Amino acid sequence: MSLTGGAPASINTTQKIGVLVGMAGLFILLLATFNVNLGNQAVWLAIALSAITAGIIVFAKGAYANKLPGIKNDGVWFKSMSSRGVLGWMAGIALTGFYIILYFYAGVLGLGQGVDGANTGLVGLFDPLSRFLSGNPASQWFVYGTLYTIAILAFGIKFMWKYRHNRYEQLRTVSVMFFQTAFAFVIPELMARLNTDNFSLPYNDLKLMWPLNYYAFDQWRVDQFINAQTVGLAFLIFGILTIFVISPILTYKYGKRWYCSWVCGCGGLAETAGDPYRHLSDKGMKAWKLERWMINTVLVFSVVMTTAVISTYLGYDSTKYWFTKNTFLISVGAFLTLVFAIVLYYKKDQLNTSAFKGAIGAFVITIGFLVAMSFMDFSQIKINASYFSFGLNTNEYALDGAMRTFYGFGIGSIFSGVIGTGFYPILGNRVWCRMGCPMAGILGIQQRLFSKFRITTNGGQCISCGNCSTYCEQGIDVRAYAQKGENIVRSSCVGCGVCSAVCPRGVLKLENDSLKGRINPKDVLLGNDVDLMNYVNNK
Amino acid sequence: MYNVFQKTGISCLCENLKQQPSMEEHIVIIGNGISGVTTARHIRKLSNKRITIISAETDHFFSRTALMYIYMGHMKFEHTKPYEDYFWKKNRIDLKNAFVENVDHANKNLQFADGSTMAYDKLVLAVGSKPNKFGWPGQDLKGVRGMYSKQDLDALEEYAPNNEVCKRAVIVGGGLIGIELAEMLNSRNIPVTFLVREESFWNGVLPAGESAMINRHILNHHIDLRLSTNLKEIIADENGRARAVVIPETGEELACDFVGLTAGVSPNIDFLKDSGIELGRGIKVNRYLETNIPDIYAVGDCAEQHEGIGMRRPIEAVWYTGRMMGETVAQTLCGNRIEYKPGHWFNSAKFLDIEYQTYGWVFSERSNMEHQQLFHWKHEDDTKCITVATEVGTGKFLGINTFGIRMRHEVFDRWLTEERSSDYVMENLATANFDPEFYKHFEKEILSAYKSENTFAKA
Ligand SMILES: Cc1cc2nc3c(=O)[nH]c(=O)nc-3n(C[C@H](O)[C@H](O)[C@H](O)COP(=O)(O)OP(=O)(O)OC[C@H]3O[C@@H](n4cnc5c(N)ncnc54)[C@H](O)[C@@H]3O)c2cc1C
Ligand code: SF4
Ligand code: SF4
Numbered sequence: 001m002s003l004t005g006g007a008p009a010s011i012n013t014t015q016k017i018g019v020l021v022g023m024a025g026l027f028i029l030l031l032a033t034f035n036v037n038l039g040n041q042a043v044w045l046a047i048a049l050s051a052i053t054a055g056i057i058v059f060a061k062g063a064y065a066n067k068l069p070g071i072k073n074d075g076v077w078f079k080s081m082s083s084r085g086v087l088g089w090m091a092g093i094a095l096t097g098f099y100i101i102l103y104f105y106a107g108v109l110g111l112g113q114g115v116d117g118a119n120t121g122l123v124g125l126f127d128p129l130s131r132f133l134s135g136n137p138a139s140q141w142f143v144y145g146t147l148y149t150i151a152i153l154a155f156g157i158k159f160m161w162k163y164r165h166n167r168y169e170q171l172r173t174v175s176v177m178f179f180q181t182a183f184a185f186v187i188p189e190l191m192a193r194l195n196t197d198n199f200s201l202p203y204n205d206l207k208l209m210w211p212l213n214y215y216a217f218d219q220w221r222v223d224q225f226i227n228a229q230t231v232g233l234a235f236l237i238f239g240i241l242t243i244f245v246i247s248p249i250l251t252y253k254y255g256k257r258w259y260c261s262w263v264c265g266c267g268g269l270a271e272t273a274g275d276p277y278r279h280l281s282d283k284g285m286k287a288w289k290l291e292r293w294m295i296n297t298v299l300v301f302s303v304v305m306t307t308a309v310i311s312t313y314l315g316y317d318s319t320k321y322w323f324t325k326n327t328f329l330i331s332v333g334a335f336l337t338l339v340f341a342i343v344l345y346y347k348k349d350q351l352n353t354s355a356f357k358g359a360i361g362a363f364v365i366t367i368g369f370l371v372a373m374s375f376m377d378f379s380q381i382k383i384n385a386s387y388f389s390f391g392l393n394t395n396e397y398a399l400d401g402a403m404r405t406f407y408g409f410g411i412g413s414i415f416s417g418v419i420g421t422g423f424y425p426i427l428g429n430r431v432w433c434r435m436g437c438p439m440a441g442i443l444g445i446q447q448r449l450f451s452k453f454r455i456t457t458n459g460g461q462c463i464s465c466g467n468c469s470t471y472c473e474q475g476i477d478v479r480a481y482a483q484k485g486e487n488i489v490r491s492s493c494v495g496c497g498v499c500s501a502v503c504p505r506g507v508l509k510l511e512n513d514s515l516k517g518r519i520n521p522k523d524v525l526l527g528n529d530v531d532l533m534n535y536v537n538n539k
Numbered sequence: 540m541y542n543v544f545q546k547t548g549i550s551c552l553c554e555n556l557k558q559q560p561s562m563e564e565h566i567v568i569i570g571n572g573i574s575g576v577t578t579a580r581h582i583r584k585l586s587n588k589r590i591t592i593i594s595a596e597t598d599h600f601f602s603r604t605a606l607m608y609i610y611m612g613h614m615k616f617e618h619t620k621p622y623e624d625y626f627w628k629k630n631r632i633d634l635k636n637a638f639v640e641n642v643d644h645a646n647k648n649l650q651f652a653d654g655s656t657m658a659y660d661k662l663v664l665a666v667g668s669k670p671n672k673f674g675w676p677g678q679d680l681k682g683v684r685g686m687y688s689k690q691d692l693d694a695l696e697e698y699a700p701n702n703e704v705c706k707r708a709v710i711v712g713g714g715l716i717g718i719e720l721a722e723m724l725n726s727r728n729i730p731v732t733f734l735v736r737e738e739s740f741w742n743g744v745l746p747a748g749e750s751a752m753i754n755r756h757i758l759n760h761h762i763d764l765r766l767s768t769n770l771k772e773i774i775a776d777e778n779g780r781a782r783a784v785v786i787p788e789t790g791e792e793l794a795c796d797f798v799g800l801t802a803g804v805s806p807n808i809d810f811l812k813d814s815g816i817e818l819g820r821g822i823k824v825n826r827y828l829e830t831n832i833p834d835i836y837a838v839g840d841c842a843e844q845h846e847g848i849g850m851r852r853p854i855e856a857v858w859y860t861g862r863m864m865g866e867t868v869a870q871t872l873c874g875n876r877i878e879y880k881p882g883h884w885f886n887s888a889k890f891l892d893i894e895y896q897t898y899g900w901v902f903s904e905r906s907n908m909e910h911q912q913l914f915h916w917k918h919e920d921d922t923k924c925i926t927v928a929t930e931v932g933t934g935k936f937l938g939i940n941t942f943g944i945r946m947r948h949e950v951f952d953r954w955l956t957e958e959r960s961s962d963y964v965m966e967n968l969a970t971a972n973f974d975p976e977f978y979k980h981f982e983k984e985i986l987s988a989y990k991s992e993n994t995f996a997k998a
Contacts, residue, residue, distance in 0.1 A: 068759060068760065068891075068892055069892065070891070070892030071613075071892070073611070073612070073613040074611050074612055074613070074726040075611070075612035075726070076612055076613060077612045077613070077614065077615050078612040079612075165892075166975065166978075167975070167977040167978055167979070168975045168976050168977050168978070171977055284623065285623060285625075456973075458945070458947060458948050458949075458973055459885070459947070459948025459949050459952065460859055460862075460885065460948060461859075461885070461887050461896070461948055463602065463604040463605075463858045463887075464573070464602040464604070464605075464621040464858075465602050465604050465605035465608065465619065466602060466605055466608075466614055466618045466619050466620075466621070467605070467608065467613065467614065469618070470613070470614050470618045479621060480621075483621060497975060500975055501975070502613075504889040504894065505887045505888075505889070505894070505896075506887065506894050506896055506945035506946075506973060509945070509973050509974075509975060509976075510975065510976060511976070523581075523584065523866075524866050525862070525863075525866075526882070526948055526949060526952060527859055527863060527881065527882050527883070527885055527948070527952070528863040528866055528867070528880075528881060528882055529863075529867065529877070529878075529879075529880035529881065529882060530882055530956075531877075531880070532866065532867065532870065532877060532880070533882075536866075536870075
């Protein structure tokens with residue numbers, strides 16, 4: 001179809017001003033990156049960040065202010081930026097490039113390039129703000145964290161404007177804006193102020209829990225916590241409590257959305273800056289299959305990795321901790337077996353064959369690793385990197401270190417950053433959450449099996465239009481359920497509520513209700529002959 | 540792994556696929572809309588019969604109700620297909636893209652436009668509707684279209700792609716499709732004049748208060764709504780393309796580049812005129828959805844009951860009834876002959892930004908239903924209202940229209956079955972609320988308004 005330079009694909013004057021102002025802000029950052037001497041850094045940084053924020057807000061005003069409240073998806077598939085057009089690809093490449101520089105070439109940004117390792121360039125520009133908050137010079141991570149937070153705040157305002165008729169969307173956006181700003185950005189920086197020579201608080205984002213935070217139980221971190229005495233120990237205990245107590249309870253009551261759509265920073269960015277790309281997620285059966293493989297592999301991997309890491313340092317340093325290596329491994333094994341047995345016992349009827357096989361497979365592999373660990377010391381196994389790098393790298397690495405590096409690199413940087421965010425404009429805004437996040441994996445299993453959360457389908461009202469499936473960022477074919485009158489109970493649903501918002505017939509409602517009748521497929525929908533409904537649905 | 544605990548709609552429907560269907564009965568369905576496709580899916584669930592679906596519109600089933608979203612850029616055509624393309628083969632439902640010109644029921648044979656033929660054992664007519672045209676001069680000009688089919692959508696894309704090619708569009712007929720078309724054109728900033736014959740939008744169906752609210756909502760969207768206004772004729776330019784419409788009331792000649800005809804639909808049955816199948820406005824069927832000819836059935840928009848069921852009209856051109864007829868006729872075709880016995884009436888639509896749902900029967904004042912009494916509440920923001928119909932004398936709850944507030948189908952269906960009083964319904968309205976979490980609730984306000992009117996006999 002020849003599509004139109006028509007109205008929906010173009011932007012209005014206010015929006016153009018917004019783009020201009022925002023770009024001016026980015027341009028200042030770019031100048032700084034190329035070490036153009038701007039003079040007073042604090043002032044220029046303030047100007048740049050304000051311009052970026054203001055630009056986004058002005059753009060949002062142009063997009064929504066003069067329209068009546070309602071769904072604002074006009075032209076989404078015509079705009080080059082949001083339909084994998086030239087602009088979309090350009091944005092994707094730019095973002096990806098930024099991540100690669102950030103992760104691997106921070107020097108380019110000016111990190112430690114000056115006299116005595118002082119910062120220059122972009123990182124240098126952020127020094128004043130960093131000093132103001134934590135007292136220390138900036139790092140590339142501080143630059144990233146600041147921009148990240150600004151993106152969530154400014155695009156969060158845009159999102160709230162877009163959904164000004166929908167209080168669920170507004171409240172959860174306020175929530176992610178708050179958690180990002182306070183917990184991920186300001187508090188950890190301020191905590192660094194409390195550090196003295198003999199007392200050091202670990203840098204801790206309280207809402208970032210294992211396994212999303214895959215290094216949570218690395219020795220240096222645990223030591224940091226323990227060394228920080230009472231406060232540190234409190235953090236450590238809080239961290240463990242969140243994983244084993246708080247999170248399961250909240251997930252039971254509200255589904256995984258309490259984390260993924262209300263608290264999490266990755267989710268926060270996806271829901272705000274990533275919102276214009278939510279419809280790009282793949283809804284096909286193949287993508288769903290891939291998703292199940294990926295996310296559960298990542299989950300097994302992160303459990304094994306973390307256990308390996310902990311058992312390694314328990315192995316040689318056990319006097320310092322309460323556990324020895326083998327008690328630890330045995331308790332992990334026992335715990336997993338117990339959880340697995342409970343699932344099988346109570347939920348067997350809900351597992352179809354492929355899920356059943358998958359679950360058994362994952363369990364056996366995990367336990368296999370645990371057993372292997374108790375007999376072997378992974379740090380003693382050496383791998384010569386030349387086997388894998390065609391001789392480019394001839395160093396030897398210990399297996400545990402290699403695995404950890406691979407995990408940190410593969411999952412932490414490449415997946416969550418470069419692909420997860422850099423590819424927003426190509427693969428949609430939640431690829432990472434859907435395919436790669438181990439946290440989403442765990443919460444998903446809980447949500448699927450032990451939660452009151454579901455998306456209720458409103459009787460026979462569905463007209464199979466497909467808005468819900470199209471705008472589900474998690475690639476769930478919501479319509480497939482709705483048109484069968486079946487509630488949506490899917491492990492990957494992050495409860496963003498957008499399917500419910502865009503449904504033109506009021507068919508979907510996110511709710512927490514009793515476990516009974518939570519999954520309820522129907523062949524004949526409400527509205528038809530009652531006798532026929534009874535006859536067919538109860539067969 | 541953990542999220543496939545149960546199968547989705549895309550799974551295989553038939554249990555004994557391995558048996559070869561060589562001697563199986565051949566069921567042919569004309570029409571791949573919701574009614575035809577539901578019929579096919581349910582036959583497949585129940586049996587191993589050979590199934591062919593024929594359509595001249597598209598290769599695969601798509602959701603007609605979603606056509607507007609393609610033009611508005613919310614979705615692409617492929618998103619409107621409720622089943623992925625592999626579904627049909629997997630469930631052994633044969634698809635054929637061809638136009639049926641004639642049904643030869645004596646020989647159980649179909650003739651296609653290209654001259655080929657196909658034999659059937661049983662035939663289901665699910666041929667849908669076509670836009671009404673009331674003999675307006677110029678109604679067949681280029682740039683004059685209904686808004687029903689994929690082809691209509693393609694034509695719209697050609698004649699009204701943007702506001703440079705189409706400087707103004709005129710829509711004739713104020714119903715559900717008319718307002719959708721207005722919204723569509725509006726999304727591309729094409730100025731729209733909306734001619735509505737009635738003195739208020741859709742007031743043959745909607746009670747006055749609701750209809751008036753929608754009038755204002757349309758105007759708020761900068762759509763040029765002309766009430767009590769008809770179309771006299773459409774004038775052509777030298778290329779046979781519409782260039783203006785004439786409005787009889789004012790004699791005004793209004794320049795435009797596209798005219799949308801949305802004055803209702805009627806069954807799409809011209810090709811059956813000489814077939815021997817009994818026709819009225821639609822294809823006449825009995826309660827078993829059987830036509831006068833053995834082994835030929837009709838479902839969906841094109842089927843006409845000899846007498847309306849309950850308060851329903853003989854022809855029901857909505858999505859849900861098409862689906863229900865499909866669910867029913869499949870039983871009959873598979874040996875369990877049952878009547879079409881729809882439950883309580885329900886429907887829904889969306890007027891620009893305002894969602895509308897209805898459960899049970901609420902009639903407009905214009906339909907002069909003396910057995911009903913109406914209670915109307917409207918929120919001050921002018922985008923939410925409800926109307927409750929009560930039976931005069933008994934206080935029985937008859938039905939509800941809601942605008943801007945979502946309600947639970949299940950709850951209203953139950954209340955209607957239990958024959959609750961309106962007093963009961965109003966007291967318990969909160970249980971029926973289906974709005975997203977954290978939305979403001981208005982039940983208290985509604986209840987106090989209801990009580991203060993206090994016009995109903997307690998039941
Ligand atoms: C724009 C629009 C919006 C709508 N919105 C709603 C809504 O929100 N809610 C609601 O309840 N209803 C709505 N409707 C009505 C609803 O879509 C119809 O009631 C429903 O689609 C009818 O389905 P059907 O299967 O009976 O027929 P159709 O969907 O019309 O299918 C009939 C098919 O048969 C084909 N066909 C006909 N004759 C032949 C032949 N001789 N040879 C080959 N093929 C043939 C046609 O090309 C067509 O593809 C809407 C309709 C339109 C047009
Ligand atoms: S649930 Fe709503 S959005 Fe999804 S297909 Fe049905 S009517 Fe459309
Ligand atoms: S199913 Fe709905 S609530 Fe869940 S992730 Fe998809 S769009 Fe969001």
